[in-house]
Structures are given as structure tokens and as C-alpha cells.
Amino acid sequence: MKNLHVVNASAAIALSIFGMIATSHLIAQTTPAASAPACPMVIVEGLTSGQGVLYIAAYSSEETFSKKALWQMRAKVVETSMQFPLCDVKTDEIAFTSYQDLNENGKLDANPLGIPNEPYGASGSPPMFSAPTWQTTRVKFDATSIIIVKM
Amino acid sequence: MKNANSRRQFLKRSTHCAGAVVASHLGAMWLSQIAHATATTGSPTDFKMQFARALKSDNSLTPFAGVSADLSCDNLVIEGKLPPLLKGRFYRNGPALFERGDQRYQHWFAGDGMVQQFNFSGNSVSHRGRFVQTSKFKKEEFAGKFLLPAFGSAIKPSERITGPDSMNVANTNAIEHAGKVLALWEGGSAFELDRDTLETKGPIAWQSGWEQMPFSAHPKRDPQGNLWNIGSARNTMLTYHIDAKGRLAKAQTAKLNFDPRRTGGMIHDMAVTERFIVVPIPPVVIHWDQIEKGKTGRDVLTTTPNEPLRVWIGRKDDISQAKIFELPSEMIFHVGNAYERGDEIILTYVGAVANDFLGGTAVEIMRGEFSPARESVLKVARFNWSSNQVKSERMSTRGVEFPRIHPALIGAENRYLLTTASWKNTSADHRSIQFDGIELFDTQSGKTQRYEYGQDFMPEEHIFVAQSLATPTTHTELESWIIGTAFDKKSGRSCVSIFEAGNLNAGPVARAWLPYGLPLGFHGNFHGDFNG
Numbered sequence: 171m172k173n174l175h176v177v178n179a180s181a182a183i184a185l186s187i188f189g190m191i192a193t194s195h196l197i198a199q200t201t202p203a204a205s206a207p208a209c210p211m212v213i214v215e216g217l218t219s220g221q222g223v224l225y226i227a228a229y230s231s232e233e234t235f236s237k238k239a240l241w242q243m244r245a246k247v248v249e250t251s252m253q254f255p256l257c258d259v260k261t262d263e264i265a266f267t268s269y270q271d272l273n274e275n276g277k278l279d280a281n282p283l284g285i286p287n288e289p290y291g292a293s294g295s296p297p298m299f300s301a302p303t304w305q306t307t308r309v310k311f312d313a314t315s316i317i318i319v320k321m
Numbered sequence: 322m323k324n325a326n327s328r329r330q331f332l333k334r335s336t337h338c339a340g341a342v343v344a345s346h347l348g349a350m351w352l353s354q355i356a357h358a359t360a361t362t363g364s365p366t367d368f369k370m371q372f373a374r375a376l377k378s379d380n381s382l383t384p385f386a387g388v389s390a391d392l393s394c395d396n397l398v399i400e401g402k403l404p405p406l407l408k409g410r411f412y413r414n415g416p417a418l419f420e421r422g423d424q425r426y427q428h429w430f431a432g433d434g435m436v437q438q439f440n441f442s443g444n445s446v447s448h449r450g451r452f453v454q455t456s457k458f459k460k461e462e463f464a465g466k467f468l469l470p471a472f473g474s475a476i477k478p479s480e481r482i483t484g485p486d487s488m489n490v491a492n493t494n495a496i497e498h499a500g501k502v503l504a505l506w507e508g509g510s511a512f513e514l515d516r517d518t519l520e521t522k523g524p525i526a527w528q529s530g531w532e533q534m535p536f537s538a539h540p541k542r543d544p545q546g547n548l549w550n551i552g553s554a555r556n557t558m559l560t561y562h563i564d565a566k567g568r569l570a571k572a573q574t575a576k577l578n579f580d581p582r583r584t585g586g587m588i589h590d591m592a593v594t595e596r597f598i599v600v601p602i603p604p605v606v607i608h609w610d611q612i613e614k615g616k617t618g619r620d621v622l623t624t625t626p627n628e629p630l631r632v633w634i635g636r637k638d639d640i641s642q643a644k645i646f647e648l649p650s651e652m653i654f655h656v657g658n659a660y661e662r663g664d665e666i667i668l669t670y671v672g673a674v675a676n677d678f679l680g681g682t683a684v685e686i687m688r689g690e691f692s693p694a695r696e697s698v699l700k701v702a703r704f705n706w707s708s709n710q711v712k713s714e715r716m717s718t719r720g721v722e723f724p725r726i727h728p729a730l731i732g733a734e735n736r737y738l739l740t741t742a743s744w745k746n747t748s749a750d751h752r753s754i755q756f757d758g759i760e761l762f763d764t765q766s767g768k769t770q771r772y773e774y775g776q777d778f779m780p781e782e783h784i785f786v787a788q789s790l791a792t793p794t795t796h797t798e799l800e801s802w803i804i805g806t807a808f809d810k811k812s813g814r815s816c817v818s819i820f821e822a823g824n825l826n827a828g829p830v831a832r833a834w835l836p837y838g839l840p841l842g843f844h845g846n847f848h849g850d851f852n853g
Contacts (some may be wrong), residue, residue: 282557298482
């Protein structure tokens with residue numbers, strides 16, 4: 171697998187699109203992987219290459235959605251598409267939210283109406299006119315899953 | 322009006338004009354598709370089929386067929402004599418592209434905006450029409466198909482919607498301010514266009530972090546050259562004060578004390594007075610949840626007749642000092658003007674009690690059907706800031722729209738209101754959108770001057786054009802011109818007519834003819850050379 175970036179993230183990310191607060195205090199180190207593990211995968215597409223940092227988080231229930239991440243990471247954006255293995259993630263359903271922090275200020279910037287000014291994405295079928303929810307974002311998850319998040 | 326040139330001559334003289342004539346016929350390939358189509362009723366594909374069928378037998382539909390490319394003509398054919406002092410740029414904006422591939426928008430307001438610029442030099446007129454290069458337009462132009470939904474149009478999204486500008490078609494109004502041409506929509510950013518080329522420069526964020534903030538389509542420029550505008554989203558009201566140099570002087574936000582999603586709150590137009598911003602909030606509900614489900618028309622745009630017409634009035638300098646007045650339920654698209662007289666704030670507007678335009682007429686025209694015209698009249702409302710009393714009354718006859726006043730009297734007391742109007746045929750089967758002509762209503766005497774265009778023409782919004790920078794009085798208000806566009810069904814061409822406001826009944830003193838037809842548009846403004 172090319173251009174793989176594995177991130178050891180240690181803090182939470184909360185993301186709620188359209189009227190949202192996005193906070194993150196991630197302290198992450200990116201480490202290129204030598205080879206591809208046989209793991210489920212999340213692929214983030216539509217990134218603006220060479221700009222800022224990608225934040226991505228996964229949730230496993232409606233109760234924890236946008237509050238407590240099951241898995242999260244931060245990575246310098248170096249490609250238009252970036253993929254991450256989810257080797258240690260165990261859940262039947264999963265929901266991803268992500269944003270590209272173009273100006274690297276550690277948050278998803280939004281206008282006063284809460285509409286993001288930076289690229290964001292979610293798994294599943296994001297709603298047209300409102301923030302993603304657990305219901306719109308969740309997808310089935312198992313050891314063979316390859317989940318796409320479009321920015 | 323004397324014809325300086327016969328209409329035939331234009332064909333010979335218009336050699337420097339380029340652009341697709343309004344599409345009046347669809348190709349044979351498309352006709353074969355019709356025969357095999359199995360579109361569901363009401364789908365974008367179904368709309369395209371129905372419109373194509375209707376267009377064959379009704380040339381009134383031609384200006385709703387749309388255009389597919391930019392237009393230009395460097396020397397329009399002139400009938401009559403242009404006023405030598407009429408120099409400047411007349412802008413109009415409107416939905417101009419309705420179809421891609423086998424799909425057609427399901428609402429007139431969805432069409433991608435094209436800004437028209439008529440350049441008046443004193444003895445000639447040139448024209449340029451360019452599509453606003455919104456992100457939606459560019460992506461779909463490249464793809465050759467619709468990728469995103471639009472107002473009242475259930476196009477299944479195949480691109481991400483990341484905010485209102487994803488669907489911004491910049492199609493409602495155009496104004497030149499401080500050297501910039503603004504193409505305006507309602508729900509998102511204004512787009513800046515180059516004044517000389519109409520090339521799109523991009524969406525405007527009036528201050529850092531205000532990307533995609535709604536900047537409505539009816540800003541008002543006061544006599545001092547300040548541009549005032551509003552924006553709205555759910556229960557948030559935004560106001561903008563752009564100074565005469567085009568810089569944001571102040572932006573404010575305030576919360577409304579009701580939920581427009583429940584009571585209705587499609588805010589379209591606004592007025593200013595010396596101290597206040599006046600915003601009618603008609604009880605129209607946009608059902609976003611139904612739009613997500615692919616619904617259109619009356620399923621997504623409804624009026625709530627048990628809800629009042631609310632009018633929000635806020636102080637320009639501090640909109641936290643605001644009041645909401647309530648009037649009987651009524652639809653307002655457009656205001657005429659507002660001004661203060663003592664404690665009273667006086668607002669003139671076009672009101673419609675039983676308005677079915679948004680969910681009905683504007684949908685049906687995209688299928689090639691004209692709905693019956695509904696009653697819409699000139700009204701005046703008086704709001705007392707001290708006593709909180711309000712009353713409204715009717716001023717004129719039925720069938721008016723697009724109210725405009727002398728531009729130098731915005732926010733000050735004006736006497737005359739100009740409208741596009743229907744007065745000849747008052748029967749229930751009279752077609753909406755097809756006006757008889759223009760009316761000039763004298764609010765002092767109650768009298769009306771009219772010019773009837775004739776049955777071949779489809780006149781659009783007309784506007785006052787000042788003859789100088791001087792602020793007119795009630796006695797000199799008509800020392801101005803009136804100009805406006807119309808589509809000639811017979812020839813399939815559009816024209817700009819120029820009238821002397823004080824002698825409207827006499828008809829146009831000049832008419833500038835394009836060699837092609839334009840889609841019917843919405844709103845526009847004139848920027849005189851003396852305005853800088």
C-alpha cells in the first residue's frame with residue numbers, strides 16, 4: 171500500500187457539521203507504514219493535497235457520536251486520497267467524520283451560521299442540508315471493510 | 322415612436338453579435354428519446370419532455386427554454402432616438418440555463434444565472450450576457466449534466482453539498498457598486514464579476530470567516546452611496562452595511578424570536594429608511610426535509626395562511642433594537658420603498674393574499690404550463706415605532722409586480738411607484754408572468770400612467786434611471802427615464818425600451834433590439850457614468 175500514514179492519536183475529536191463545534195487537541199505523530207496490514211480500512215478521498223492536516227475520528231454508537239471517539243487520528247495531508255488501517259478496531263457498526271484543517275489552527279473553522287469553511291466529510295450518506303448524524307453516517311463494519319469518506 | 326430602422330435591417334447589421342438564440346426547438350435525437358422515455362411524473366426528465374412538447378405550440382414559452390452559451394452583440398439596432406445623456410450600464414440577472422442532458426429543472430428559480438449588461442454610450446447600445454461561473458455551474462458544465470439539486474428541483478446529488486454555495490446559482494439580481502458587479506442570489510454569497518468583461522471573479526466573503534453567509538438579492542443603495550443588505554438563515558437575521566467604496570462598514574447578526582421553519586420565513590426583499598432596516602417575512606415554509614426526499618413544488622414550498630405577515634424592523638446602527646410587527650397573512654416578494662414620517666415607518670410593497678406562485682406557477686412554467694394570474698396589488702403599511710400600531714391598505718388595482726422607485730429616493734419619501742402590470746384581462750384564465758405593460762402609480766393623486774406593450778411582447782421589470790445626481794423632489798421625480806426589457810414572441814428577440822418617465826403614456830422614445838432572445842429574467846439596476 172502506497173502513501174500510508176499511520177497516526178498515533180491521543181485525544182478526542184468532536185465534529186458536528188452545520189452548526190457545529192469542532193474541537194481537537196490531538197497530539198499526533200505520523201509514521202509511514204512499511205507494508206499493508208490485512209486490516210479493515212478507511213479511505214479519505216477528495217483532499218486538497220499538500221495543505222494542512224486531516225483529522226478523522228470513528229464512533230461506534232449514537233450515544234458516543236461526536237462525543238467520544240472509538241478511534242481517531244491526525245495526519246499531514248500529502249495526497250488527495252489517504253488511507254488508514256483499522257487493525258485494532260472492533261465494532262459491528264462504525265461512523266466516521268473528518269475535516270481538513272487547512273490553516274492548521276487545530277479546529278474546523280465555520281462561519282457564524284456554523285457552516286464549515288474548511289473541507290469536511292463523513293461516511294455513509296451525509297444529509298444534504300444539515301450536520302451528519304449517527305443515523306446518516308453509520309456503516310456496517312467487519313474485518314473486510316473498506317470504508318470511503320468523501321471530503 | 323418612429324422606426325429608425327426596419328426590423329429586417331437588424332439581420333444585416335448585427336454581424337458582431339454572437340450567441341445561441343433562445344432554444345426554440347430540441348434536436349431530433351431528443352425527440353427520439355421522448356418516444357422511449359419512461360420518466361416518472363414530475364421528475365426532471367419528465368419536466369424536460371413535457372416542456373419540449375408544450376414549446377412546439379406556444380411561443381410564449383420560448384424565453385423559458387434557456388440558453389446554453391454566453392451572448393454578445395456590440396451594436397444593437399436602434400428604433401427611435403436614444404437620449405444622448407443616457408450613458409451607463411444596465412444590468413439584469415435571471416435564470417438562463419434550465420436543462421442538461423435529459424434533465425430539466427423543476428422550478429424557474431433554479432436556473433443558472435446569466436448577467437446581462439447593456440452598455441449605453443449615448444448613441445449606441447452594446448450587450449453582453451455571461452453565465453455566472455459558480456462552482457455548481459463549472460462542475461456541471463464540465464460534466465455535461467446536473468450534479469446537484471437546485472431550488473425546488475430534485476436533482477439527485479452526485480457531488481458533495483458543503484453549504485449554500487454548493488447550490489448557489491447567482492441568478493436573482495445584479496448591481497454595480499464601487500466598481501464591482503455583484504451577481505446576487507438569496508441563500509449564499511454574492512459573486513463578483515469584472516465590470517468590463519463580466520468574467521466571474523468568485524464568491525465574496527465580506528469579512529474573514531464569513532464565507533457562504535447569505536447575502537440577499539435586493540440590497541438598497543442609499544443616496545449617500547452606502548449599500549445595505551440582509552441575509553437570513555433559519556432564525557438568524559444578518560445585516561450588511563457596505564460603504565460607498567465597497568468595504569464592509571458593519572455586519573450584524575440577530576436572532577428572531579420565532580422559528581421560520583415552522584411559521585414560515587422566506588425572506589426575499591428589504592427596505593431602508595434613514596434609521597431603520599425593514600424586512601417583510603411572509604409566511605412561506607420551505608420544507609428542506611421533503612427536498613431531501615426528492616419532493617418538489619407544493620410539497621416543498623407552502624404558505625401558512627394562519628400565520629401573519631411579519632415585518633421585522635431593526636435600527637441600522639444596532640439591530641438588537643428591533644421590533645416585529647404583524648399584519649394579516651399575506652405574501653410579499655418585493656417592496657417599493659420605505660421612509661420615515663415622524664414616528665411612522667411607511668412601507669410600500671406588492672402583496673398577494675392567495676399566492677401560489679412559489680409552489681405552483683414557478684413550477685408549472687418549467688413544465689410548459691402557464692398558471693392563472695393571481696391578484697397582487699400595491700399596498701402601503703404604516704408602522705408606528707412608538708405605539709407599535711400597524712395598519713396596511715391597498716393602493717392600486719390587481720396584477721402588478723416588480724415595484725421600483727427613483728433610485729435617488731431610496732429610504733426617502735417618494736411619490737411614484739413603477740410596476741410591471743396586467744390590467745387588460747382580469748379573467749381567471751389570464752396567464753401569470755405575461756404582463757400587459759408597465760404602470761406608473763402616483764401615490765398622491767392615485768392616478769396611473771400606463772404603457773401597453775401589445776400582445777406580442779412579454780415585458781419584464783422596468784426601472785427608473787436618474788438623469789443626474791441631484792436628489793429629485795416630488796415635482797421633479799419624473800424628470801428621469803424608465804428602461805426595461807421585453808421579449809417579442811413574434812420575432813423571438815428581446816429589446817430594451819427607453820421611456821421618458823413624465824410621458825410614459827406616449828411610449829418609448831427609443832428601443833434597442835438584440836438579434837437574439839433572452840430568457841425572462843428577474844431584476845436589474847442601472848449604473849450611470851455620472852455615478853462613477
